[in-house]
Amino acid sequence: MPLLTVDPCFIYKYKKFCTLIAVFFGVLTTPLWAQQAQLSSETKVSLITASPGNELYTIFGHTALRIYDPKTEIDRTYNYGTFDFDTKGFYWKFAMGNLRYFLSTTPYENAKNTYLGDGRTITEQRLNLSPEQTQQLFRYLQTNARPENRYYSYEFFYDNCTTRVYEALNAVIGDSLRLQKPINPAKNSFRQFINSYLEPVPWVKLGVNLVLGLPTDEIPSGSEMLFLPNLLKKRFANAKIQNADTSVALVDDQTIYTPANKAVLNPPVLTPKLVFWSLFVLVIPLGIAFSNKQSLWRWFDCVLFGIVGGIGFLILILWLFSAYPTTTWNANIVWTLIAPIILYVVIHKKKCRLQTWKLTEPVILGIVFMAMIFFLIHQDIPPALYPVLVLLIFRGWMCFFMSKPKYATLLEVNSN
Template identity: 35%
Template sequence: MNLRSILSCLILISSFSTFAQTDTSHLRISLLTCSPGVELYSTFGHTALRVTDSARGVDMAYNYGTFDDRDPNFYAKFTRGIMLYALSNYSYQEFLQEYQYEHRGVIEQELLLTGEQKQHMYAALQENAQEQNRYYNYYFHTDNCTTRARDMIVRQTGASIVFKNILPEKIPTYRNLIHTYLDKSNQSWSKFGIDMCLGSNLDDRVTNDQSMFLPDYLMKGIDQAIADGHPLLAHTQTVVAAPPVPPAVNLVTPMFLFSILFVITGLLSFSNNKWAQRSLNVFDCIFFLFVGIFGILIVTLWAIRVDTVCRNNFNVFWALPTHFLAAFVVYLKRKWLQQYFRIVFVLTLLFTLCWFFIPQQINVAVLPLLGILLMRSYFRGNLPLKKRATTNAANIFQSSKAIDIEL
C-alpha cells in the first residue's frame, strides 16, 4: 500500500470518527433502491427513504410512490397527465415484505450526515407526511418518487451536496434511458406504444441531475456524491438479493407482425386476382381505420395533457387522423378520394426519406407500416375512376331520330 492510499484511509477513518463523536441523534437515514419488476409500471424500479431512530424504536419507510386508483376519474386524469401521488410513511418491515413477495431486490445506502443534518431531514419528512402536505402532481421524468427523494436529501439536510458525473461520454436522451429498461425486459409492444405516444421533447439530451429520475441513476449519484467535502455515502448493503428477472417472451413483436403484413400486402397489391382486390378493400378499411385511431390518439394527448411529454410528436405526419374518416369510404372510386391518397403517398414518402433528419427517434417497427401506407396510397391514388353515363338532350334526340327513320 503506497503513502497516498494510507493517507486516504486515515482521512476517511478520521471523518467517520468525527461524525461518531458529534452525532447524538440516534438517527440513521438511508436511500432504498428497489430493482425493476415484471409489470410495466415497475420496469424502471423504485426509490424510498428509510429512517431509523434507535432511541425511540422507530424504523419507517417514506415512500413517494403511492396513489389512490379508487378515484372514479382516475383514468381520465391519468390520460391528461394529472396524477396525484402522495408521500406515505409506514413500517420498514411492511415495505420490505412487499418487495420480497414480488421477488425484487432492495439495496440500502446509508447517508453520512451529521446528527443535526439528520434531525433536520427527519423533521422535514415528518412535516411532508402530514395529510395537508403529502400530495403532489406526478410527472414521470421530472417529478416522481425518485426525484422527490433526491430533492429531500439535497434541500433538507442542510449539507452542500455535489453529484459527480454519472453519464457516459455519449449523453443519452430521456428516450434512450427509457429504452434501456424496456429492451432489457424485452417489452417490445410497450416500447412501440410509448414511442408512438411520446413526442420529440423526450429526445432532449439529459443533464446529470435530470438522469436521476431513474432509481438506478440516483443510486449511482449517491454512490459518488460529495457532501460538505466528504463522501455522502457511509456504506451500501444488499437487503434483498433479487433473482434475475427473466425477459418477457414475445413471439410476435411489432416488427415481426408489421413486416409479415407488409409482405402479404405487397403480394396482394400486385395481383390481378379479383379475390385479392376484394380482400384489399377490407384490409384497407381496417388498416386506415387503425392508423387514423393512432393519429387521433396522438393529437388528443398532445392537446389535453398538462405536461409536455406528448407534444411535438412527428408520428402525426404519417398517422393522419383523417385516415379514420377515409377508412369508411376507401372502396369508393371518386376523384377527391384519389387526390387524398396521392397526398398521403407524398407525405408518407417525405417522412420516410427524412427518417434520419427528424428530431425524434421513431420506433423502427414503423418502417413496415410506412411501406404499407406507400403501397396502398399509391394504388388507391391511381385507381380508374367510375365512368358515369351521359344522358344529355342531344344524345336522346339522336336516338329518337334514328328510331323514326327505321320505322
C-alpha cells in the same frame, strides 16, 4: 398471543364509520408526532433502491428513504411513488397526467418484505448526514406526509418518486452536496434511457415511443440525470459532502438484500417486429397479385388505416390536452393522421373517382412536406413500425392510383 382479526363483513358494512374514525385519529395524531418526535444522535438515513419487478408500474425500479432511530424505535420508509388503483377513471387520469401521486409512510420491515416477496433486489445506502441534517430531513418528510401536502402531479422524467427523494435530500444538504461528473458519456436521451428498461415488454415499449414526443429525445443534464432509481443510486455512490474543512463520502456503507426468487420479465413470443414483418411479407405480394379483389382489399384498408388513424387521433388528444409536457411536439402525428385521408379515399372511391384523383397531387405534396418536417426534427420512428410504414405507402399508393379514371376503367374491363 393470538393476532387480532376483524370480520371483513363488518368492515364492509361499517366502512364509512371506520373510515371516519381512521381519518380522525390520523389527523389528530400525525401532526403531534411530527412536532414532538426528536430523533437521537444514532439515527441513520438510508437511500432505498428497489430493482424492477414483474408488474408494469415497477419496471423502472423504485426509490424511497428510510429513517431508523434505535432509541425512539422509529423505523420507516417514505415513498413518493404511491397511487390509488381504485381511483375512478384511473387509466384515463394517468394518460392525461391528472392522476395524483402521494407520499406514504410504511414500517421499513413491511416495505422490505414486500419488495423481496415480489422478487426485487433492495440496495440500502446509509448516508453520512449530521444529526442536525437528519432531524431537518425528518421534519421535511413529516411535513410532506401531511394530508394537505402529500399529493403531487406525477411526471415521467421531471417529477417522480426518485426526483422527489433527491429534492428532499438536496433541501437538507444543499450546496455542500458534491455530485461527480454526469454518468452519461454516451449522451443518451430520456427515450434511450427508458427504452433499455422496456426491452422485456416490447408492445409497451412501442406504445410509449408512439405517444411520447420530441421532449423525450432531449439529453438530460445536471440533476435531470437523476430521474431513474438506478441513476440516483450510482450518482450517490460516488458523491461527497463538502464541509468547511473536510470532505466525506455521502454514502457511509451499503447493504444489498437479495430475494429468494428474483423477478424476471420474459418477452412475449409475438413481438411487434415479428407481427409487422410477417404482415408485410404476406400483404405486399398478395396486394400485387390480387389487386383486382377490391372488396377484400377495401376491408383490409379500412382496418389498417382505421387503426393507424385512431393512433394519430390519440396522439393529437394527448398533445393538446395531456398535462405531460413529454406528449407534445410528437412527430408521429405526421404519418398517423395521413391514414384518415387515405381511408376517406378507400370508402368514397367508387362515388367520386374523378374528384379523388384531383386530390392526389396536393395530398402527395402534403405527405412529402410533412415527411421533410418529420426528418428535420430528428424524432426516431420505432424500428418495429418500419414494415407498417411501407404498407401504408404501398396501400395508399394503390388507393390513389386506382382512383385514376383511366386505370379504374381498364381494371374493370380486365376483370370482366
